[in-house]
Amino acid sequence: MRIKVLIIIISLLILTFSLGITYSYFNSGVVASSVDQKLAGFVFNSEVTDRLEIPVGELSPGESMSHNFSITNVKNNTRSDVSILYELSIITPHYAPLVINLYKDNTLVLTCDETYSRNENNELVCKTNSFELSHTRNELNTFELRITFDGNYNTEEYKNLIDYINVEIKSYQKI
């Protein structure tokens, strides 16, 4: 079975925008596009989110795909002059049996599954803890969003499903 997954990932430096990830049928590949980065230091906006949708490849039961992104407080060699706290949210309707794990610096920080509650759009909202980017030094946090099509679901009914994942980043100045 394959699913077609659209994953939209954005790498953020400091400021906030959310990543809209839309999945489509699995019969076409999904290409991660470049992400936008914003400097927190210059534009402090604690609650701005943004969403991008980027079609990404397909998965068969048991297959995985990963998408890497990073969060930094430096842009154009300019570091944010304030310490930044940020959270990541994975938002997905989870119509396909995908296992969604988020790693930070190779450490699993979030598994987004159906134990999380859904919002008014029926989307699961899975949040990480807050992470800090100190203004005293240049920092770069690397993340891997690993998506696996659960191999236990390989019957005809799971064929041609579509789904989508948004990754949302919310940052704010640490006081």
Added chain:
Amino acid sequence: MSISKNRKIIYAIFMVALISLPFCILPAFGRFKKGTSLSDARVWSGNVASSYRSGSGTRNNPYIISSPEEFAYFASNLENDTYDGKYFKIINDIVINDGYFYYENDTLKYNLNGNAYFVNDNKYYSSSDFTQEEVGTLNMFPSMSNFEGYLDGNFKTIYGYYSNSPLFENISGDVSSLYLNNIVVKNKAILTTNLTNGTLDSIYISGLLIDESSASLYDETTLYADYDQISLSINGAVAAYSEGSSISNIINRASVYGGDITGLLIGYAIDTNIDSSYSYGNGYSNDSNLIGVLKGNSSISNSYNAGTISNGFIGYLINSNLVFENSFLTTDNDIISHLYNSNINSQNIYYTYARNNNLVLSNMVIDNNLKDKTYLTSYNEFVSLNNYSSNSQNKWVFNGSDYPLLYFDDNSDNHTKLYLNLDTYDTYSLFIDKKYISSNITFTIADDSQLLQTTKYYYISNQDQVLSTSDLNNVSWTSYTDPVVVQNEGSYIIYVKFVDLSGKVTYINSDNIIIDKTGPLISIDFNNNIYSSINNNEVYINTGATISASSTDNSQDSISLNYFLNNDINDLSSVQWTDYVNPIDITSSGKYILYVRSTDLAGNVSYASTPLIIYDGYAVSDLKPVGFESGNIITKKSSIMMNITYASTNQQSFDHYLISNALLPTGTRIMLFDKTNNNTYSYTVNQNDAISLNNKYYYSFGLFNLVGKRNNNLYQSGSVQSEEFSLIIDFSSSTISSDMHNIYLNIVGLDNNMNIVRPYINETTFSVLTSDSYNTSYSLTTNFNQNINYNTDSVTNVTLYNNVLNSQATDTFFNDKTIGVLINIVDSNGNVINRDYYKSIIFSVSDNIYVPDNNGNIKINLNTNTTSSFILKISTYRSLNNLLDGNYSITITPYISYDGETIISQNSNSRVLIPLINSTEEKNYTYVFDVTNNKDMIYNKPSTAELDYSVIVSGLNNPNIKYSLYKKNTLSAYNQQYTLVDIQDYTSTQLDQYVNNVYYLARRATLYNANNPATVNNLDLFINTTNMLKGYYRLAFDLYNGDEYINTINKYFIIR
């Protein structure tokens, strides 16, 4: 005719008239009762009042004269004032002299207090030669001079006027509504000497006019000259001379003595109109007439003479144009004695004695014609004062014995009256009422005026017809002294004869009084007995009866008969009576007592009653098929029920039996519910159990077993009072083989000798029809004629019709059942397929899914036993199964059941078959089938989303593409259950429907040609997401080759 009940008489007489013979004229109506009794009036003192009582002399405020002294004041003022334009009204009788004047042996006499005196001038003496000392002096009222005003006598009486001159010298005004009674004038006239341009209306005159003058030479020729040149002495009772005047409604009962020419109305009249006037007075002059001399333009209408005259109605008609009509003469005289140079326009002039020449066109009639209102049609009959006030021509009274009298005529000077019980009579009349009384007759005869004493006699007649006056002359009269009582029952008319001081005899008669002291005799005919009084006994009957009633009375006249039917003894004071018309039928059980009341015309009331009738026996009620509200024809498989009651509480001992007019079939089950003792019994008929007697069949209650007891107890009869049972007779298990018509069952109580102790009172019948054609039938039909393919995704709605047909007979067997359908899937050999194969096919009705039992049977309870229809939804699903390919049938068979599950019977003859085709063979097709979505798959609400898909197909010879929309049931990724929804609900585009919710993309798909990109089947559809739930949707594209399913491709989209 009575005075005091005048008004009631009008109605009573009217009723008598309605039932009288056709020629019977209405008797005289009540007469006008004038004023007060003279005995209430005060005699003139001789004085003159100083003023009138009140008034200013205007029309609305006339001068009021209330006493003789004020009347004298009036007379004295007339010396100097004619009162032109002034109004006067008299409100009391004016008595000048209270004695009674009369003429006897040419001598004027005066009766005072019963003593007769002789009059000489203004004195009266006890001797005729006046030699003895005068006894008294008469009041001499001065004659009144010229009066030009308006005098309303108000129907009061001027009594005892004694004078040498008339009351008035001249009247040029208006005098009306006046009684002049017991007047004595020694002159030319009583009321007025001259009437010049005046009016007299409604005046009554009685008394004496004594004219002591006469011409020395009786020369009639002087009459042709003017009045003042006439040498003859002309007098008139009303007026001596009249010119340019009108007199109407004048009654003269005065007699005239002396003079040359007398007019008992007017002596000499010129240009005078006389209407509705008459005279009963007698003229004793040389030439007495009703009108002495008549000249000029005059008219006479509705007038007559009935008194003694010597000459004619008109003595001398000279130089006159006369309109003469509706008048008559009752004496042997001429109508017109002398006529000179005159024209007469006459009509309806009558006379009763043969004449040679009346000098006027006239007709001879019999005397009775002139007393007959149907003959004298121009004399309109008096009805009442109210009627007269608006119909002044209705003023004539007809009493059958007199000529027509004006309503206010006091024709007898009659103040003697017969007082009989509460009624008063003062006239003689042929037209009387019949009155019934239940008491004695007590009567008295009295004068209502001390001034007018009479000698009184009475005669009691047993005849109910009025005796004529000539008959009365020959009866034996009894002198009246004291009140008389008549006690015995019978019919009576009381006659009174009284004689006044002048010797005049007058008769009075009462109504026909029937003394009836005995009430009617009532006869109530019931049950061969006659009841004539109130009866407090009881009687029992066991069959319907008729009660008739009648009554008779010794008065032989109509009596009323009323009745009251009740169910218990009643207090008669509270009874609501109904007029008895027809006999009363007792048709249903219960208690009855009939009260009868009869009242006769005398008011005697009698009562009678039947005894208390207790109509009872075992009565069947509420017979009907079990489970139905009504009906008495059932099928052989049915049950019928009834209630049987005995309501009365009389205690009896007997054996109970079920009685029938038919031998019940063996196997008939009878349930007996004894409601009195709260027990239930059952019995299954064995024909050998029946006792046959007089074409009836008796089943002892001893055959019935008590239900619910360990040891079967049979019914035990004993002493009982009222009873109540219910029966259910069930024929469904009986051996009945032929129709049974008009069967009845009831209960009867018998003694040891099979005599009826407690009867039954009705036979309510029913019938049992045995042909199966009478049973309620049920069947199943459909118009569906297609195949269903097994192992495909399809939905088929099949409309089935459940037909229930009833007959004229009620089928209780069917009534408590419900109809269901039994569904099987059978192979070509009729074998039911394994239930496992039912997984791919679902049967549902009204969204209820029905699954097969272990035997592959699907039962659907329709919950009805009447004609109806329903939709059987058959849904098939593609699945892996190893049902052999082939042709199968879905069989749908109707059945009946108690609970929808347990089949009692099924109608296999009415089975619906739907072909079911299974084909799983993979065809060796080399085909291409692909679906490409051309648009995004995530749509936000609310918006219009475009579903844009391209479907390519090739390699098939008859491809068609269908599509349908499903919605994911849950949010979880791990549950991929979807529900078919109708995509048509979300688009305004009219889709090509295959079945419910499934649509054709292409009925014949375009085969793809790689060289021609247009050979693509497109689904390009705009849907409105506003009404779509957020969620996950699957669009399924199904490829068929003809009816053969090939493959499906699913495409998904998200609404968020």
